[in-house]
């Protein structure tokens with residue numbers, strides 16, 4: 001049974017001031033002016049996918065969702081920026097190539113605005129119901145793209161994550177790693193195809209703003225991802241995404257099977 005205990009102070013640190021329990025045994029988050037913590041045993045699992053544009057994340061998220069559902073697991077698939085109606089509107093501002101002149105700080109703030117709503121509206125309610133949440137990008141993206149790509153540094157990203165996201169941590173992060181040139185070329189090709197209306201997943205949307213960045217930008221993003229994986233080996237699993245989608249899926253299934261004890 002899930003226990004939800006009202007706790008009238010905001011806790012995002014490693015120890016819950018009220019119960020004295022370690023954060024490893026409880027998750028806390030802000031909900032209006034009230035903070036709740038939930039027993040981990042009662043939660044679902046939060047799995048995030050990270051990687052460069054064109055690293056094949058979306059394909060792998062879908063493949064994993066299908067495989068888990070086939071085993072009777074209740075899965076929620078979502079993405080960032082986006083995942084809520086307000087978040088999808090923020091996504092359009094952030095990704096449309098017609099958006100010009102956004103400062104790196106504004107970009108970071110908008111990513112977190114979308115994320116805070118996403119956590120509140122989608123992620124925490126699904127975890128409370130014991131579901132598995134598969135999320136295409138989360139705060140590691142902000143640390144890699146805005147922190148390293150835009151050179152804002154990791155510190156403001158991690159501080160905003162503590163304040164706006166209650167320091168919510170994924171149970172598992174799958175980092176799809178591929179070479180910069182291969183990933184970016186694939187992403188650009190995909191967006192050209194989308195624009196020309198030939199793609200199966202043609203959304204008719206322009207989401208090209210980041211893909212216009214140069215190699216050096218994506219080189220910094222990749223290095224930041226590798227640094228996060230080295231810093232948090234218990235959470236972040238590096239997956240070689242140079243093989244076929246099927247081979248990559250097999251590697252991911254193995255990690256998820258272990259994590260979920262399937």
Ligand code: TYD
Nearest residue numbers: 052053054080081111137141142145187210
């Ligand atoms: P996504 O739709 O995952 O693009 P792709 O399928 O090409 O990987 O992500 C959209 C873009 O948003 C991507 O270029 C990375 C960027 N982004 C950030 O810069 N910071 C963030 O915090 C997030 C979530 C995404």
